[in-house]
Amino acid sequence: MAVSFDLFGTLVEVTPPDDPARAVATELAARDVPVPSDWERAYAERHVETESGAELSLVEHVVAGLDSRGVAASEAEVRATLLDAFATPVRMKRGARAAVGAAAERGPVGVLSNCSVPGLVPRVLSRSELRADAFDAVVSSVDCGWRKPDERAFERVAARLNVSPSELRHVGDDPDTDGGATAAGATSILLEDVPLTAVPSHLENAE
Incomplete structure (x- = not known):
């Protein structure tokens, strides 16, 4: 996974x-x-x-x-x-570090973000408590060429993580964009259904 x-x-x-x-x-x-x-x-x-x-x-x-x-x-x-x-203060969401840590215990972990400014995603990560080197892959739409919910965005991050889309779980807050993971054959975990603080237990139960 x-x-x-x-x-x-x-x-x-x-x-x-x-x-x-x-x-x-x-x-x-x-x-x-x-x-x-x-x-x-x-x-x-x-x-x-x-x-x-x-x-x-x-x-x-x-x-x-x-x-x-x-x-x-x-x-x-x-x-x-x-x-x-577009340099603005960065505030970490509650539960973010624990969610990323729980994911890393189970397999490769990445970021897949819609962003049209080259270099902004790594800069934001560097200004947060989560560094880019905490992830096995950091994929932004401007780098891969496709915006979520396009299936090709999810396929790209899955390839970067060396898994098939069916082995990918994608966590996001927007049903319209992050929910597109299902069309690519991945599993979407939406924060409206599973709060970020509950992601660690959700991943554990999904094993």
Whole structure:
């Protein structure tokens, strides 16, 4: 048995910016990147087409948004901008450490998180009491290319954990995204049914 955990809302709580476009603009300006006068409109527009279920990197979106207004910025510059724009305090959820520890006692354990900002998931983990090296695999949608509930996201984390999807149990807080594990042949454990503090006993009973 292998266990994957959703990150945001499951293992940790974060408070994203109230106005992401403004937060990004502030960090762009701090790097002397010209901010278009209609940046909020440009940020809201679709610039890159993706297929259903695919994740679009926010780096690619911002670079294309700036380019649509005649502003050039490198991907490295924008990536650093986004990591700072979305840097918020990280609060560990009660029971997170025990749940991850219980999963690790039974087999490989990973993180599977929807996140469009490259590098943000490892950064959040590094700022929590759970370090990335506590997991056998850390998979974000921007890295694997697919957003939960797309089956390919769950298949990817299962492959990284060296198990078949049928051997994977996925713990998450969102029925619409984390519940998609069942379509991939995995088992979903939703926090509305099994609180995080009860996950250790749930895993023990599932053996």
